[in-house]
Amino acid sequence: MTESTFWSSDMSSSLVDFLLNSFKAQQDKTTTLIQITCTVVAIVLLWLLHYVLFKPLNRIRDLCDTGYQDQMRWDRYGKTKRQLANEARRNKKVGDVPPVYPNGWFALCESDDLKAGQVLSIKALDENLAVFRTEDGQVCVLDAYCPHLGAHLGIGGRVVNDCIECPFHGWQFSGHDGKCTSIPYSKGKIPPSAQVKKWPCHEVNGFVFFWYHAEEEKSLEPEWTVPELDVISSGRWQYRGRTEYQVNVHIQEIPENGADVAHLAHLHGPSMLGGSDLTSIDRKKSDGESMPILHHHWQVGWKGPEHGDADWHVAVTTIKHDLRLFGRIPFILMDVEAKQIGPGLVHLTIGTSLGRCVLLQTVTPIAPFTQRVLHRLYASPTVVAPYAKLILWGEAIQFERDVAVWNHKTYIRHPVIVSEDRTISKHRRWFQQFYSENSPRIETIMENRKGSLDW
Numbered sequence: 001m002t003e004s005t006f007w008s009s010d011m012s013s014s015l016v017d018f019l020l021n022s023f024k025a026q027q028d029k030t031t032t033l034i035q036i037t038c039t040v041v042a043i044v045l046l047w048l049l050h051y052v053l054f055k056p057l058n059r060i061r062d063l064c065d066t067g068y069q070d071q072m073r074w075d076r077y078g079k080t081k082r083q084l085a086n087e088a089r090r091n092k093k094v095g096d097v098p099p100v101y102p103n104g105w106f107a108l109c110e111s112d113d114l115k116a117g118q119v120l121s122i123k124a125l126d127e128n129l130a131v132f133r134t135e136d137g138q139v140c141v142l143d144a145y146c147p148h149l150g151a152h153l154g155i156g157g158r159v160v161n162d163c164i165e166c167p168f169h170g171w172q173f174s175g176h177d178g179k180c181t182s183i184p185y186s187k188g189k190i191p192p193s194a195q196v197k198k199w200p201c202h203e204v205n206g207f208v209f210f211w212y213h214a215e216e217e218k219s220l221e222p223e224w225t226v227p228e229l230d231v232i233s234s235g236r237w238q239y240r241g242r243t244e245y246q247v248n249v250h251i252q253e254i255p256e257n258g259a260d261v262a263h264l265a266h267l268h269g270p271s272m273l274g275g276s277d278l279t280s281i282d283r284k285k286s287d288g289e290s291m292p293i294l295h296h297h298w299q300v301g302w303k304g305p306e307h308g309d310a311d312w313h314v315a316v317t318t319i320k321h322d323l324r325l326f327g328r329i330p331f332i333l334m335d336v337e338a339k340q341i342g343p344g345l346v347h348l349t350i351g352t353s354l355g356r357c358v359l360l361q362t363v364t365p366i367a368p369f370t371q372r373v374l375h376r377l378y379a380s381p382t383v384v385a386p387y388a389k390l391i392l393w394g395e396a397i398q399f400e401r402d403v404a405v406w407n408h409k410t411y412i413r414h415p416v417i418v419s420e421d422r423t424i425s426k427h428r429r430w431f432q433q434f435y436s437e438n439s440p441r442i443e444t445i446m447e448n449r450k451g452s453l454d455w
């Protein structure tokens with residue numbers, strides 16, 4: 001063997017070793033990469049599974065989030081969504097509206113928002129309120145302004161036993177009657193006028209409500225109560241999520257939607273998968289020539305109380321719903337009974353093929369044309385979480401279509417209607433009972449605010 005042949009064979013074996021090692025290193029790298037990818041995918045899938053199966057839905061939409069897609073589309077000046085929404089709000093003609101704050105129970109917050117010993121500052125129906133929970137769990141609602149020098153009790157106030165202590169000089173006010181119980185630096189008698197208004201309140205079905213009435217003598221004694229739903233208070237039905245909205249409309253328009261049976265087919269017929277952008281939802285009719293793939297089908301009725309009925313403050317909308325594939329094959333069947341309980345609360349009992357759910361809707365005016373609307377869904381154990389959340393999500397999309405209309409519409413006191421719209425007139429007559437002589441009117445509120453429309 002010559003020397004050159006020896007060197008050559010040695011070199012080729014080194015080269016093979018080198019290639020083999022490189023290949024192995026590459027293989028190891030690929031394996032590590034695959035392992036990392038698989039771990040990431042598994043974590044994402046587990047998170048998704050956890051989200052779908054266990055985490056309640058929480059959908060929050062601010063005043064400018066719904067119904068302004070057209071403004072965004074046509075804007076040539078790079079304005080923000082908030083600017084465009086505010087512009088649309090200012091340009092909107094409110095119309096010849098009824099009083100802006102009806103009488104009844106209104107939700108101030110959800111029970112989870114208020115821990116023992118916590119104080120919240122809440123504005124509702126033009127009232128500034130200090131809402132607090134005593135250490136033993138009782139909720140109290142007082143006027144926010146301290147009669148001493150006017151500090152806001154809800155901002156920096158402290159719960160002391162069943163009282164709230166003012167953050168300014170430490171005067172304490174009882175949550176039971178609003179009377180001052182202590183002036184820490186005074187040895188004299190507590191002046192009898194050292195008192196704040198105490199509002200009737202009621203914590204039920206996961207909400208804290210307060211009773212509002214424009215007539216002084218009726219503001220202390222509620223005329224009816226918010227019914228307790230045993231399936232919620234007993235904990236038998238599971239909480240599956242919530243949605244929260246701010247809507248730019250007069251409060252009466254929201255319950256009127258339940259009596260407006262004709263809008264369902266037109267506005268809520270197109271599939272929920274199309275979202276809530278009114279310009280782009282598929283308006284094809286299932287009875288038309290071009291059949292949509294998915295279409296909601298509704299059968300609706302509205303009924304107010306009979307004359308002399310004890311539940312004069314309750315009206316009922318009944319709905320039969322199914323989602324149709326190619327206009328023929330029905331699925332997601334639901335029977336809904338929506339009880340409108342006064343101006344600010346609806347209990348919707350939803351019968352589905354898997355079991356029953358209840359959706360609670362509260363509407364609270366935080367300013368004359370700004371409504372805070374909350375929904376909370378509870379489902380019986382047979383309604384699996386993903387299905388319950390699908391129902392809530394679908395309801396949210398449909399509700400957002402209404403919001404998109406409400407945010408721009410005006411109120412017409414004498415609408416041009418046809419005989420099929422008669423339940424709207426009935427609803428308006430029924431709703432009249434929630435206004436009284438001193439119910440605040442927009443003109444008076446504007447005068448007090450020197451005509452400012454900035455709420």
Ligand code: FES
Nearest residue numbers: 146148149166169
């Ligand atoms: S302002 Fe409330 S104690 Fe003085």
Ligand SMILES: [Fe+2]
Nearest residue numbers: 257263268402
């Ligand atoms: Fe609607």
